[in-house]
Amino acid sequence: MKRTSTLIILIAIVVVFGTALFYLWQKNQEDPVTYTTEMPSKETIIVNTVATGSIVPEEEILIKPNISGVVEEVYIEAGEFVQTGDLIAKIKVIPNVSSLTNAKNNISSTSTALQTAEINFKTQKSLYDRQKALYEKGVISANDFDQVNNTYLQAKQRVDQARIDVRQSRQNYDIIKTGTTSGLGDFAQTQVRATVSGMVLDVPVKAGNQVIEANNFNEGTSIASLADVKKMIFEGKVDESEVGKIKEGLPLEITVGAIENQKFDAVLDYIAPKGVAENGAIQFEIKGSLEKIDSTFIRAGLSANASIILDKAENVLAIKEALVQYDPKTKKPFVEVEVGDQQFERRDVELGISNGINVEVLSGVSESDKIKVWNQLQGPPKYSRN
Numbered sequence: 001m002k003r004t005s006t007l008i009i010l011i012a013i014v015v016v017f018g019t020a021l022f023y024l025w026q027k028n029q030e031d032p033v034t035y036t037t038e039m040p041s042k043e044t045i046i047v048n049t050v051a052t053g054s055i056v057p058e059e060e061i062l063i064k065p066n067i068s069g070v071v072e073e074v075y076i077e078a079g080e081f082v083q084t085g086d087l088i089a090k091i092k093v094i095p096n097v098s099s100l101t102n103a104k105n106n107i108s109s110t111s112t113a114l115q116t117a118e119i120n121f122k123t124q125k126s127l128y129d130r131q132k133a134l135y136e137k138g139v140i141s142a143n144d145f146d147q148v149n150n151t152y153l154q155a156k157q158r159v160d161q162a163r164i165d166v167r168q169s170r171q172n173y174d175i176i177k178t179g180t181t182s183g184l185g186d187f188a189q190t191q192v193r194a195t196v197s198g199m200v201l202d203v204p205v206k207a208g209n210q211v212i213e214a215n216n217f218n219e220g221t222s223i224a225s226l227a228d229v230k231k232m233i234f235e236g237k238v239d240e241s242e243v244g245k246i247k248e249g250l251p252l253e254i255t256v257g258a259i260e261n262q263k264f265d266a267v268l269d270y271i272a273p274k275g276v277a278e279n280g281a282i283q284f285e286i287k288g289s290l291e292k293i294d295s296t297f298i299r300a301g302l303s304a305n306a307s308i309i310l311d312k313a314e315n316v317l318a319i320k321e322a323l324v325q326y327d328p329k330t331k332k333p334f335v336e337v338e339v340g341d342q343q344f345e346r347r348d349v350e351l352g353i354s355n356g357i358n359v360e361v362l363s364g365v366s367e368s369d370k371i372k373v374w375n376q377l378q379g380p381p382k383y384s385r386n
Helices: 002-029 097-137 142-178
Strands: 041-057 060-063 069-074 087-092 191-193 198-202 224-227 232-239 251-256 263-271 276-278 281-290 303-320 333-340 343-348 350-354 358-363
Touching (some): 232 303
Antiparallel strands (some): 060 224, 303 358, 333 343
């Protein structure tokens, strides 16, 4: 029994010793780890954030009629260029019975007032003529004649004003009935004209549509919208997590989806002071003026992306962000530089801006240094057989 136990222990020792020898032999057969290196290079590093939006005119002018009625004829189409004063449309007036009746009554009242003023003027003129003759003969004093003269002039002034009131009431009646009157010429209210020069973006009405003039209770019907297509802006939104990084005056690079292989320069002009909740996130509106687009026609409303350049370093010494290591205690960055065949030494580095792929190196390494790729895969990848 004692011999059996001793034999088992000896066999176990031999098996363990043999296993250890086999493990050491197998490890000795593995290839040693060989680290690759990369060298710094001159790069242009741009730190940016992206906003989505669209291209819109800087100013879009809506043309509205000065009188309500029905569109009789439209003289323009979308895409045409117009100048200030060009005829856009003509409105046919449909008189309002109540307004027309009031205008007629106004004519009657002003005519009556004119007749009364004329009668009073004739009376005052007769008195004036008599007093003037007496004054010239020295019968009455100058003070008495001045009082009569003043009354005469006031009567004459009331007649002139009454005649103006009658003329205006008749013009108002004509405008309510027909939309125009004598004396207006090219400024007849039935003729809708361009108030600015530019391209016609939209004509939302056609002949036969009813239109309403702008007033205190209604913004009125738009006949057409005009804009200067050479003055376009980017209008978009940025998330609340990004708005703190941007400021007015930053450069933008605009890419338009419908225009391939072309970028447009712009400047950030406006950042909304108040955000708007959209899809569970707070969005802030931004605007940027496009520069030098004379040679390219950009249609209003095209979707676009704006790359907001937060920082930029041109032609600086840079390395890949993945080559940088950080000291676990001091948290300071460092790299390992090759000083011999597969021999490396630690170099503390001072870093500048980073775009997440490349990082600027301010000091610590030179362009000729070979930097260890410390996090590379060990050995070739293994594949499983199906």
